[in-house]
Amino acid sequence: MAMMHSFNLALRMLWRDWRAGELTLLLSAVVVAMAALSSVGLLTDRLQRGLARDATQLVGADLVISGDRPLNPDWAIQAQAAHLRSLQSVGFPSMAQVPGPDTENASGTSYPRSKLVSLFATEVGYPLRGQLKVADGSTERLIDPSKEPIQRGEVWVDAVLLRSLNLAVGQSLQLGEQQFLIRHEIRYEGPRGAGFANFAPRVLMRFEDLPKTGLLQLGSRATWRLWLAHQDSNESQGHLLALKQQIERALERGQRLETLENGRPEMRNALERAEQFLGLVATLAALLAALAIALGAQRFMQRHWDACAVMRCLGLSQQALAQILLLEFATIGCLGGGLGSMLGWGIQAALVSLTATLWQTSLPAPSLWPFVQAWLGGALLLLGFALPALLRLWQISPLAVLRRALPNRSARVGLAWLIAILLASGLVWSYAGQLKLAGIVLGAFLGGLGLFALVGLFVMQLIRYISARRLSGQPALSAFQRALNSIARRRQETALQIAALGMGLLALLLLGMTRTDLLDAWRAATPTDAPNRFVINLQNDQLDAFSAALRELGQRQQVNLAAPRYNPMIRGRLVTLNQQPILPEDYRSERAQRLVDREFNLSYSATLPQHNQLVAGKWFDPSAPQAELSIETGIAQTLGLKLGDTLGFDIAGTVVEARITSIRKLRWDSMQVNFFVIMPPHLLAEQPQSHLSAFYVPAPLANAVDNLVQLFPNITLIDTGAIARQVEEVLRKVTQAVELLFLFALAAGVLVLYAALLSSRDQRLQEVALLRTLGARQRHLQVEQYWEQAITGGLAGLIAATLAQGAGWALAHVVFEFAWQFKPWVWLIGGAGGALCGIGAGWLALRGIVSTPPLLTLRTMN
Known part of the structure; x- marks a missing residue:
């Protein structure tokens, strides 16, 4: 009964304050706080989910399972039973050639018109997320793979393959024992990735045609994949998550889940910084909202201390006064929260609508969570930053009517401010994300x-x-x-x-x-x-000739073409750690097992590459008595390596040992050549090696540079x-x-x-x-x-x-x-x-x- 009386009195005070204009600032502060939190939350949520959706287009699906052997067929059956979209694919490097007689190059040497390609055989629907851009002649267009799939007996190929083999759309390409019709020229394929296996010119074909080629044999370095995507509903997303958890528990050696983080390292920094900055904006908005609440509560206290003192003179207890004030503030919070949420939704909708032409695709619809988060955040801010003012208000003595003075700040008020700071800190943490x-x-x-x-x-x-x-x-x-x-x-x-x-x-x-x-x-x-071109497999005796060819092309077209910087690459397998043999079975992580089970791309350099950053240790000391090496930070973390560890690499039958003296962080978004392990020149300069380089080619020289593969048929030139x-x-x-x-x-x-x-x-x-x-x-x-x-x-x-x-x-x-x-x-x-x-x-x-x-x-x- 007393609570109902307090509630009625609180409503009457609220109505009186509203008519007198006493709530303008406080209500405005609550509305501003809620509008800031909800609009930033909604817009950030839509942008992040939009970026995540676009990122899945770079992966090609919502979930990809890959392995070095055929995957468990039950996974595809379970995906179909859960009404998920799925398809299988297999990719591996192979040779493609032009049917017919051999060709002579400019020096008169006869050679078959062939090229190392990245062959990718897929079922209908690839990719499940995103589109492919192809060209028929000079016309580019986007293709919806579900409506216009690759047909049996045809292939879609990269433009660089057409140029290097002097082919055109409509001609034939020999793959193993089968000839295929070239239907389209691939201009853009988001899920391809940036691994060296995918740098060779791409050839897409139907999964059902692969057996006819006879190329997939026992021992082929093939990667099998199962691509999964949900049906854009909460129920379907739940089915995909459940299947993902089931597959994770059943993964075997050589199998893994591919995501944007581990499949597209060149995109990682950009998306991480995007999320961090969006979190920073939301954090600042939350702090500004807290400041607005505190100012509004301060003015509310100043305007109501007379009325509270009179009610205390008339016999109202401190407990009853506290209930009335809390109920009034709760009502203000609900009213301001509703108005602020609607205002926040309108602001973010207007911003998205005004900039709709900037986005190639529409942003996802707002979800419910930002509203809930804004309401909870606004309630915490209102409670935390209004509590110090309310404590001083309901502690007013009846003598305040005569003494005309507010009560002194007590320990309770200090504690209330501490609670407010802790609540704001928790809110900032939730919006910042880290x-x-x-x-x-x-x-x-x-x-x-x-x-x-x-x-x-x-x-x-x-x-x-x-x-x-x-x-x-x-x-x-x-x-x-x-x-x-x-x-x-x-x-x-x-x-x-x-x-x-x-x-x-x-x-x-x-x-x-x-x-x-x-x-x-x-x-x-x-x-x-x-850099927009990578060249791989250049030999020592070809470096000068390749540079001269580039220089001649630039002079002929009167285009400034910078001389490329060549990076030596040596293949070596990690065999010892601190003089003890190292095996894949020594690690539980599937990625660590793969690193130990395959060869590393090693390189040597006397100086630290410009796009590398030392995070621990120091660069090579020419006078050091022991052999040194520098390792990338991600590999060091995966394999549990630290400064001072000694690694041994088997290079063409010779074990080269060196001590880790520095750890580097690589910039994958620099588009430069990166190596996980670098050693001083005196350790690797005499080892069997090839060279690779990354360089920039202006648009007028693109076709001419790509045609250099005819002069150097052993190299792979990648766009x-x-x-x-x-x-x-x-x-x-x-x-x-x-x-x-x-x-x-x-x-x-x-x-x-x-x-x-x-x-x-x-x-x-x-x-x-x-x-x-x-x-x-x-x-x-x-x-x-x-x-x-x-x-x-x-x-x-x-x-x-x-x-x-x-x-x-x-x-x-x-x-x-x-x-x-x-x-x-x-x-x-x-x-x-x-x-x-x-x-x-x-x-x-x-x-x-x-x-x-x-x-x-x-x-x-x-």
């Missing part, structure tokens, strides 16, 4: 609060000194002096305003700087002149431009997502600044009324107000710029891992921008104060 990113952002904000407090105390003392001196001259100087006096007079309010402005500006500056540097780092990773275009496409979409979320975070920051200034409106209204009663002119008061907001905003902007530089450096080096440079112009932008934001937000929040009749204001004062 502890490291959340820790850096929270550290910057908490450090900012402490720095704002220290600087605020110093500024108060400085302003006291300045305002004590007599300033004379123009009216602007008098207004400036009065502005300083006003700031010195309201120490707590000014410190709060500086903190609010500074936090908002810190979020905006940090987001803006990180966004710019992150995009620059992405573009630098895959520049316009990134990696399609892989670079995939990276570029993903980065383009991520860039657009970043820009959209940046604009929304900017709008959320402006709203927080408005809320900070609105919280001091009542006190300023009373001061202006008294000053005008004493004869102050309206115009002078207006100028004084602008000076005060400019000074406060400028100070907040300078502090925010300083913190943004430090936090930006930490994010660049610890989270995103890109180069960082301190930017002096940030202080100029922070100071000037803070002053302008202070003036603009001050005009918006405090407009009408100077023009309000003093008598109207004085009548409302007690």
Whole structure:
């Protein structure tokens, strides 16, 4: 019964406060918080699921199981029983040739028109996700594999194969014992990947035609795959997940699950940075929302302490007052949460609609989880950051009616602030997605609060000194002096305003700087002149001739063609670890077993490659008494290797041992040649080797360079431009997502600044009324107000710029891992921008104060 009475009283107070306009700021803060969380959550969810969906197009399915022998046929049967889409394929390197007599090259040597190809036999429907782009003559078009599959007796081939064998669409290609009609020229195939086995020119054929070729024999280095995709429903996704878990438990040696992470390493960095930056934007939005809630609750407390004190005088207990206030806030939270959620949904829908032309495919529909997450987050923020103000409010003594003073802050209020910080930390962690990113952002904000407090105390003392001196001259100087006096007079309010402005500006500056540097780092990773050709299997006596041929082509077409850098490659098998034999059975990880079971591509270099980064140890010392090697960090983690371990590689019957003295991190998105293991030249220079290189070919020379395989028939020339275009496409979409979320975070920051200034409106209204009663002119008061907001905003902007530089450096080096440079112009932008934001937000929040009749204001004062 008492609870119902409290609820009714809370509703009556809520209605009274609503009619009196008391809830405007608090409700607006809740709406802003919920709109920020829901819109960022919804947009981030849609973008991430859209990127994940597009990423599955790079894999070709939702799940791929691969193995070095035919897979368990029961898996395909179970997939069909679960109504999943599935198909089988097998791929392996083989020789393709042109039917007919041999051909003579420019030197008169006769050779068969043949080429090493990556043969890929698949059932109808490949790929299950994504499309293929083919060309019939000069016309390119996308093909839906479910509607236009590969027919029996035909093949689809890469353009480089047609050029190297001087073939055209409509002619025949010999594969083993069977001839096939070339139906299409492949221009784009997303799931191909970037492994060396897939770098040879691609030939697609029907799975049912493979036995006729006689190419697949016992001992063939073939990879069998089962491709699975759900039916785009929750039930079908559940069936796929259950089948995946079942297959994972039944995997044998030589079998694995292929995903974007382990199948497409060149895409890994781009997608990881995309997720990190989207998490950063959501984190900043959550902190801005918490700040808006705190400001709204502070003003609510200031406006209601008289009413609460009167109710306490009339006999209302503290427990009953607490129930009323909590019920009122819960109602505000539900109302603001509903309005904010609808506003957030509308904002993200409008942004997606306005930029629909930027996306080649539509984004997935919003899911329910971002709404739930926003409601939970908003409730935690409202509870956490309103609790300190509510505690002070329901602890008011009845004597507060006479004493006109708020109760002192107690230990409970301090504990409430601690709870609020912990709740905000948990929310930031959930939106950031990783502890490291959340820790850096929270550290910057908490450090900012402490720095704002220290600087605020110093500024108060400085302003006291300045305002004590007599300033004379123009009216602007008098207004400036009065502005300083006003700031010195309201120490707590000014410190709060500086903190609010500074936090908002810190979020905006940090987001803006990180966004710019992150995009620059992405573009630098895959520049316009990134390598788009790989050449493999060049012999020592062919290096000069190949360079001369490239140079001659460039001179003939008057195109600047940079000389390629050749990298030696030696094949070796890992056989010992610290002088002890190493076997695949020594490891439980399937990937570790495969690494030990196959040959490594080794190389040698006296200097660290430019696109490699040392993460541990030091580079080779020419005077070192022991043989040294450098290993890639991922391989080291997989095999459990560390600095000081000695590895032995069997190279053509000779075991070469060396000690690990450095661990490197590779940039897979650089499109450069990368090696897992590098040794000094004196260890490997005399071993049997071939050479490979990556270089950039301008478009006018593309066909001419690809035709060099006729002069060097033993080499394999690979067009990696399609892989670079995939990276570029993903980065383009991520860039657009970043820009959209940046604009929304900017709008959320402006709203927080408005809320900070609105919280001091009542006190300023009373001061202006008294000053005008004493004869102050309206115009002078207006100028004084602008000076005060400019000074406060400028100070907040300078502090925010300083913190943004430090936090930006930490994010660049610890989270995103890109180069960082301190930017002096940030202080100029922070100071000037803070002053302008202070003036603009001050005009918006405090407009009408100077023009309000003093008598109207004085009548409302007690």
